[in-house]
Amino acid sequence: xxxLGLIVFIALIMFSCSSTSEREIDVFNDITFSVKADxxxxxxxxxxxxxxxxxxxxxxxxxxxxxxIQAEGYMIFLAIPVNTSLQELSNQASGDAxxxxxxxxxxxKAISMYARQFDKNLVYVLTVSESIELxxxxxxxxxxxxxxxx
Numbered sequence: 001x002x003x004l005g006l007i008v009f010i011a012l013i014m015f016s017c018s019s020t021s022e023r024e025i026d027v028f029n030d031i032t033f034s035v036k037a038d039x040x041x042x043x044x045x046x047x048x049x050x051x052x053x054x055x056x057x058x059x060x061x062x063x064x065x066x067x068x069i070q071a072e073g074y075m076i077f078l079a080i081p082v083n084t085s086l087q088e089l090s091n092q093a094s095g096d097a098x099x100x101x102x103x104x105x106x107x108x109k110a111i112s113m114y115a116r117q118f119d120k121n122l123v124y125v126l127t128v129s130e131s132i133e134l135x136x137x138x139x140x141x142x143x144x145x146x147x148x149x150x
Contacts, residue, residue, distance in 0.1 A: 025067050025078065031118050033078060034147045039071040052077045055111055055126055061088060063124055074129040081122045089115045101141040110135035114144040
């Protein structure tokens with residue numbers, strides 16, 4: 001009986017130590033990215049990494065892939081850019097906004113790019129969708145911004 005109580009106690013401690021649910025991804029400094037119910041965080045394998053790399057605007061910018069999220073009809077990639085700025089990511093000469101958003105079509109895919117600065121840290125979101133309508137509803141500027149919580 002004592003062993004069962006000890007096992008239950010240890011299990012409770014382990015579960016209570018997790019800071020976020022399965023529906024959130026810790027990015028950094030108490031910043032989280034929300035994952036919707038029909039989305040699944042997937043392991044980053046060579047195919048997923050190649051998909052991400054193939055849609056980057058400037059492959060010379062260091063942008064390690066942090067997480068990949070998959071759902072029917074689309075993928076979301078989270079990356080943490082290093083040694084760069086929002087201006088470099090957006091190809092702008094200057095600006096004081098704390099985010100950048102752009103859309104494009106590539107090989108019959110709808111691509112959305114969103115970068116945001118939190119304090120002095122950058123996070124980059126790349127979405128690849130099979131449908132422009134789906135991309136317009138799920139991955140517009142405000143929808144991507146709302147997925148981040150502090």
